[in-house]
Amino acid sequence: MHESCGVFGIYAPGLNVARLTYFGLFALQHRGQESAGIAASDGERIRLHTRMGLVAQVFDEDALARLSGHAAIGHNRYSTTGSSKIANAQPIFVDGPAGSLALGHNGNIVNSAPLRKELISQGFTFQTATDSEIIAHLILSAPGKNWEERIRHAMRRLKGAYSLVILTEDKLFGVRDPLGVRPLCMGKVDGGWVLASESCALDLTGAHYMREVDPGEIITIDASGVRGSSGEPGKRALCIFEYIYFARPDSVIGGNLIYPAREAMGVGLAHEHPVDADMVMGVPDSATAAGIGYAQASGIPYGEGLMKNRYVGRTFIQPDQRLRDLGVKLKFNPMVERISGKKLVVVDDSIVRGTTTPRVIAMLRRAGAREIHMRICAPPIRYPCFFGVDMASRRELIAAQKNV
Known part of the structure; x- marks a missing residue:
């Protein structure tokens, strides 16, 4: 995106x-x-x-x-x-x-x-x-x-x-x-x-x-x-995506510090969609705060299960889908010792095109996760944006093509 x-x-x-x-x-x-x-x-x-x-x-x-x-x-x-x-x-x-x-x-x-x-x-x-x-x-x-x-x-x-x-x-x-x-x-x-x-x-x-x-x-x-x-x-x-994804967590926008706003999203997810699990993890870095919020509200320990290569650009912000696909592989590496045999709650900020989520799930399964429960901060994104976000067609949006 x-x-x-x-x-x-x-x-x-x-x-x-x-x-x-x-x-x-x-x-x-x-x-x-x-x-x-x-x-x-x-x-x-x-x-x-x-x-x-x-x-x-x-x-x-x-x-x-x-x-x-x-x-x-x-x-x-x-x-x-x-x-x-x-x-x-x-x-x-x-x-x-x-x-x-x-x-x-x-x-x-x-x-x-x-x-x-x-x-x-x-x-x-x-x-x-x-x-x-x-x-x-x-x-x-x-x-x-x-x-x-x-x-x-x-x-x-x-x-x-x-x-x-x-x-x-x-x-x-x-x-x-x-x-x-x-x-x-x-x-x-x-x-x-x-x-x-x-x-x-x-x-x-x-x-x-x-x-x-x-x-x-x-x-x-x-x-x-x-x-x-x-x-x-x-x-x-x-734009709500400033709070969900774009802005840096240490920025103040609309009078609100972004980090606690994202933390509150995780708290809300824990209340609305609880699950029994061994560990909560956020997809780094944009969902880290929300993952911590989910863990605090649910009482499930928070842990890091994916290491991020910070020298790879944001996959949503790559110019074409081929580069986005490659970017996901380059971007994350699962820590098998922390994941294997565990029931995981995986918190992410949003699902736009569906590039990252299935690949992250596949990585975690290969690393031995017993269960994976995805929790997404943003509601389904079914309609395009014409105000400066690169999702100008419903064909690009997975929530517009699939049932939720």
């Missing part, structure tokens, strides 16, 4: 903004592993560096040294619109009638096709296949006497989910869609301000968490300080 990308922005004259952005992207690596990039501004021009790969592979000391300036944005990509190739890496950089900007986007625009067609008819050319470039062109071509007005005008045209970081020569913007589908928060750092998809990126960069960017809000940060401009928010619709 693809989601979500990770976005980060910082405005802090006097600090090494490129390096802090690099650290912020490290903290958000779980949100996207296909490509990474940083754009930085020194007040006169915007410099950009993007590559395919993980953050540690994309940047070296020379690349960071070239990204000098007082403000920067960064992006980790997991493709939801546009294929996995370097041309679609972000941040993207676009010139237009109003000036130039760099933009990083987490989400998915539902009406991107008609907007792209409209912009092409107006003479715009596209360098990428992403909906993020559509957003950038909409902003640059929008009427308005300043950037805030142009961004607000573009927001009225967009349908879908978007948390944006936008960099101009002298300003940094954070933008969240009216439904607040994708997370975005802000923090204070010495001499400046930070924007990030998750608060864990603030922690790593030494920023103090201030608050979430409200749905429909535009945050503007420049030499005069920080200010927010609220639009008309819709009904709040934060």
Whole structure:
């Protein structure tokens, strides 16, 4: 499953903004592993560096040294619109009638096709296949006497989910869609301000968490300080997968720390679906907290039965099914001595395509488990998502094809 990308922005004259952005992207690596990039501004021009790969592979000391300036944005990509190739890496950089900007986007625009067609008819050319470039062109071509007005005008045209970081020569913007589908928060750092998809990126960069960017809000940060401009928010619709799977357990989203929220899911599962067993285990790492919650509520001991290779990417976030299948085999190794002869409760966060679950069960059976009782935190996922999660067809969803 693809989601979500990770976005980060910082405005802090006097600090090494490129390096802090690099650290912020490290903290958000779980949100996207296909490509990474940083754009930085020194007040006169915007410099950009993007590559395919993980953050540690994309940047070296020379690349960071070239990204000098007082403000920067960064992006980790997991493709939801546009294929996995370097041309679609972000941040993207676009010139237009109003000036130039760099933009990083987490989400998915539902009406991107008609907007792209409209912009092409107006003479715009596209360098990428992403909906993020559509957003950038909409902003640059929008009427308005300043950037805030142009961004607000573009927001009225967009349908879908978007948390944006936008960099101009002298300003940094954070933008969240009216439904607040994708997370975005802000923090204070010495001499400046930070924007990030998750608060864990603030922690790593030494920023103090201030608050979430409200749905429909535009945050503007420049030499005069920080200010927010609220639009008309819709009904709040934060993606439930942030709590179940995407977000790091140490992040705060919607005012809630993710770890105890996942722990509570396990407690609820134990109350709703108890079973007699010898050991509870969570599928690492996204279901660890829920597994511990199940064990605490049931009184069954918690133990680790699968060791995870943490150098393998998240299987849901691999670009195609063949890589997902291989990823499961590379990712987990059962500990036979802890599993053999036992009745197991195996807690997992969700079943989307059904890639991981049958392979995990087969591994545990081969390791000698006597009984395996699966417990899943998320309800059956029967319908596609069009707001930034890569499950756009019911054919992909196992719960849409099978009885539960």
